Amino acid sequence: MGLRGCSLHSACPQIRTRSAAAPLWVSRTQSPHTPNRRRANLARLCSSQRDTNNKSAVKASAATASPSRVKSPDQDSFILSTVSEIDKDDSNALADRISHQSGPAASSTTSDDSSGSQFWQELLSSPEPEMFGHRAKSASDAAVLRRKGHLKEQDKMIEFLLAMHHTHTSEEAMQKMERWIMEHRQEPRHSRLRKMVPSIGSFFTPLKLVEAFSEFDQFFALSRRKYVPPNFAEIRHILNIAQVHSSAAGLKLITFDADGTLYADGAHMEHDSKMIGHIINLMRSNVHVAIVTAAGYPGQADKFEQRVAGLTATFRKLRLPQHIMDRQASRKRDIYSSRRCQHTARNQFADATFHIMGGECNYLLRLSPTTKQLEFVPDHEWKTPCMQAWREEDIKYVLKEAEKLLLDTAYRLRLPVKHIIRKERAVGLIPGAPTIYEVLEELAITVQQQLVDAPLPFCAFNGGGDVFVDVGNKSLGLEALMQYLKFTPSQGLHVGDRFTESGNDSATRDCCSILWVANPEETDFLVSMLLKDIRASRAQPYIE
Template identity: 35%
Template sequence: MTSRYRVEYALKSHRRDEFIEWIKALLAGPFVLHADIESFDSEFPELYDIPEDSDIYLKEHEKVIAKDCQRRYLEIFKDVENLIEHTILIDEINDKNPERNSTSRLRNLVPSLGRFFTPLPLTEAFLIEDERRAISKRRLVSPSFNDVRMILNTAQIMALTKIYKDKAKAHLKLITFDGDVTLYEDGQSLNENSAVVKRLINLLKLDLFVGVVTAAGYPNQSGAEKYHERLQGLIDYFNNPNCSLKDSQKENLLVMGAESNYLFRYNNEMKGLKFINSDEWLLPQVKSWDNDKITYIMDTIYQHLVHLRMKFNLEQSTTIIKKERSVGIIPNEGYKILREQLEEMVLSCSNKLNIILRGSRKSYSDSHEALIQLRDIKVCAFNGGSDVWVDIGDKALGVESLQKYLCQDSNSEFCPITKAESLHIGDQFASLGANDFKARLSACTVWIANPAETVAILDDLINYLE
């Protein structure tokens, strides 16, 4: 039975996705009005010829109701599909004529909606997920958040693979992944027996670029060993004499650390990850960031975490770590930070960042102009599940940096790599306190809940591509 705590926690606004909740609400109508096993007698009199107490009657009755519910659900997904296509069209018109600034019907209904980079075949995806999850056959449990999430995931995979098949030059080129809880369990690493390793190898065999965009931040070449540990099973396969990958395919593996601050790429000569100097890949807007302002942001958040640690009596059980471009609070060995405290801290840090980036803190400089320029710096605060971190940069910049870096040679057949040709897979897409959320600005996304779901979605992706 679901506890009251879990019910109340799920209702918190920062843990909800408005678009998924809106679709779920649309599906509640057919479920309430038409999924009742006793409500169809008058609509299907042909069933009266079968004795009501027979198993045959009940089974046939169930089939008719399921078919009708499926039809009604499909109608809703078709309407949503059309609204998405209309939104894409309006966005394209606005891009060409910024002064128009039109708003689509869907954005009026769901104000927090982001950009769609591809149409979504929701009706096809629903039929696939209905077969797997028996959504239209359920009589007591309405279509859930996870049902809608999985339908959207499948639709996005289908859209990307349709592009791959239909257009010779416009197709899926770059797939990026979060680390913890996406490729491997929290705090764990890939080993040779990890199911996801085989799928990553298959993606590389298809000549796709594969990137890991993670919050874990380790600078310089010395940091390569830390990422090597996390990807041990995959890199060991690269160095196996029986490896079936070409050298060029191995070098399609990249790691972006600390959201968007450190880049590593597999190097055949080194037989491991090579640190890439920031001058080779940093975006122009990031290069212009003032280091003094970054230091000010990090110092301010550090002091704020000190305050929060004291406020919650966590001095003995936690440690605050400050790095060049990140600061965080982690539990000491044998201790655990309560989920509510993690949420409170990440929301408090987010509020603090909003104040800093608005330039309302006059302690930084007497120059109002200097304060306003703080807005240019992107910062990400997130709950890592057992800790809280604030990083300079975010995954939107991390994915975009990979898109630009891989296309330094404009003559490459893979260039450019657009947002519609990129996919980011992660587990943290809540509106606040989740660092995968910003990746939606730079790529198509798939929201998974654990590494097993990553394996399942990659199986779908590879099957559709092949």
């Protein structure tokens, strides 16, 4: 689906042919049926391109050569450097096995295959498709192989709404879906929506889709289109708008994914991030804020703080009152202040505070009200009895089996492996060469489907540039957090960018309402809308 219309001929303009016409690289005076001449021209084209790239590669490798990473002469062999915190002997044994593996496909590779492998590797690693000529800049040519396709756009309910547009107008589709959601909330097991979309989950708030559609339609003219129906992203935007309006009045807890939601993948929350102001305004509006991330650093609160350094620095700079940063202190203050006055300016901060949930559900950190630095919350204070009952031998078994599946699948896909990262509650695979999104998707879903006898819940997810398997998932983390803070699912809202089958945000659908964003810019827009709705719904008077 993501590689629509992409064949060998469409991916490389130099070897594209026209029907009843000569190939693009052949003069119109030449015969199109001269295979020897075509092969010679193509060989010269690829040879000159390889020579240029090989010279650049030699210079680059000479400057960055490292004794810990040596490239095998076989293009299909694995490059493996294992970083392990536990079970180092097992990881080293796996590394030795992979480094000496050579299956039938690898042993039968000819010199032509090696050249072809390098040709496609250049396609994946080239930042711009200029090596294929000006025609390659269209989506139907080489660049299509590097894009993420439609695998990040998977949702049964949205797909059902899109299918309804074959027989309904957009407004009719939204009217019916809004009515079906109301019925589903009353009788989820036997609702019509359950029959039409069997995998549908729970709706913790009503959704006014007709109003949200009307709001979106004012700017994007969906109802005035004749030939172009809404796409996946537009339906997702309408659902997000409806959810923001529905959640604003009773919102008590909002949680954010980190990478791809609060900031770009692999980045950090810097001092100039727009989300810093939004988070502080949410806390001032009596909304508890938490970041739920896959990143896990056991016993290293400073590493968690590095990811949100701009936010914590702002907390310290603004010297926010203790009743904003500390939930227990705010409750004690509320008891005292309520005896004196039931309506004070401080009451709006009663339950506001900040937490970070790391490792999906394995570590909880809070902001110290005195030092304004992150500190770990003891496990017995917040973990559910089920999570506290996890045995260490079961954790090691899950990680060992997951690592084996990742390596075996990478070998099957001929994907070079740069690192296997082994942590206390997670294992991850870092590719040793650029690859496409679909390959990482295959890795994640393979673990999901084949690690069926795991004694503990786990989360295998495609991170966009890597694949990780964590013990537990965000659903367990959110459930424990809401129980710890004494919030109900209807009072919660999770914002994330990975709600597909291989995404680690999808599990949160079982705990609370969600907002599905594609990038930090969408998060900024939706949180701005949410803050506006919160102020309007609570209509708090300004008190000096």
